[in-house]
Amino acid sequence: MSVMTPIAEPPELKRYSGLQRAAMLMLALGQEHGASIWEQLSTDEIKELSSAIAQLGRVPANVVEHLLISFSGEVSSMASLHGSYETTERLLRGVLPGEKVKDIMEDIRGPSGRTMWDKLSNVNESVLAAYLKNEYPQTVAVILSKLSSDHAARVLSELPQDFSTDVIMRMLRMDTVQKEVIQEVEQTLRTEFMSNLSRSQRRDPHETMAEIFNALDRSSEEAMLAALDDRAPEAAERIRALMFTFDDLANLLPAAISAIVRNADKREMALALKGAPDPMKQLFFSTMTERAAKLMKEEMGSMGPVRARDCEDAQTAMVRLAKSLADRGEIMLVDPKSDDGLIY
Structure with a gap:
């Protein structure tokens, strides 16, 4: 029986952390070989590993080969691996329920925060208050109790006075909230509020163009606005107003x-x-x-x-x-x- 000669550690490997090395292995294993490992991980571990995969970028084949020495014959033929949000999502969909994959990808994609409460803390207080004023005071009390105190204060000040007073009374009397209640509120926020918010906050293209025109030199700006006056006078007028x-x-x-x-x-x-x-x-x-x-x-x-x-x-x-x-x-x-x- 022949013995496989150990492959020397590639110098590039030193720049990868332990978490990144684990991400490379899971990406290389794929759905078939990695499913049993994914099933043993907690949700937080899956999120952490998935985030590492999504940000991995290209990994040299010799690094992958060293990490997967037992499969070196298969892996050495690869030019590289490419970790991205898309490959991460495809990988997870092969081993996890669709709703769980959706939740995980939502957390690792967004720069707004790791959890739903992080994301909510980045929502403008006026926008959040406009949504919460139609909810039950007890639900609002639960939500505000999960936000930072300064953000919760700004949201309270935007709510109608009688309603905000009711919410404050609920917060004062609130005992430890059951985990199931928190999860139900999170799910409602995710499906109703955050999804609607992402659709409603698409930026007005006129604002983008106003910023671009602001950065032009004066002669180019005037020439382009004059041309726009001929073809789309209403758009030109709106851009001027926004500049x-x-x-x-x-x-x-x-x-x-x-x-x-x-x-x-x-x-x-x-x-x-x-x-x-x-x-x-x-x-x-x-x-x-x-x-x-x-x-x-x-x-x-x-x-x-x-x-x-x-x-x-x-x-x-x-x-x-x-x-x-x-x-x-x-x-x-x-x-x-x-x-x-x-x-x-």
Whole structure:
């Protein structure tokens, strides 16, 4: 009887963790040989291993061969394995019930969180409150008790006052919730709320185009909008309404302009203002100290002639800075989509 010569450990193997090596083995074993192993794993272990498979990417054949030395004759003919969400789902469907596979894939696919409660914590409080206000107060109490305290507080503040008070009373009187009740609530949220949310939150393509147009240089932006005016005037008008441009900075409160001045790159701001109309320049100067305004004017004067494109790029950078500050809640922007004025 011949003895198989051990294969030296490939150097690439060192970059894979134990969990990743287990994922490679299960992917290589496939449905037929791996079924009995999958059946011995808990749901959490299956999720962890499935997530590792889904993120595995390509694995060199010599690494797989080393891990599956007993099957080296079969595996060595492979160029590689490719772990992906699709191959993971196909593999699981061969060994697990369909509903269980669906739950597992939902958990490992989404960046929003590992569990249903993680996912729910990433849902806007107004959206969540709009759904919960139609549920039984006891059900809402169970759901809020599983969320982080700050998120639960924001959701409560969005609910009708009488209803929220009822929910609070239920939470105060709530004993340990049975596991079956939690599972039933999770299933309802998954089938009714999260599935509807994913369909309803498909992004308006006009918003995407407005962001793209914001990133264009001025001449390209004007040319494309003019062309769109001819073919789809309503779409062009909507995109214009959704765009936030350098000119819109003139509508900001002085405190917001001051925050932009403090955070902006001074050279970039000088370049942006050099190509701006005088009222815009005066607006920015008015938020600076006399000395800072003098230095900024000197900086602009020392630049000499500059390309219009460079000024436009600097103005685009200023708009990005304003949006970034608004996203962090440091300033308020005027919303061109709203007649009411200000958003946070």
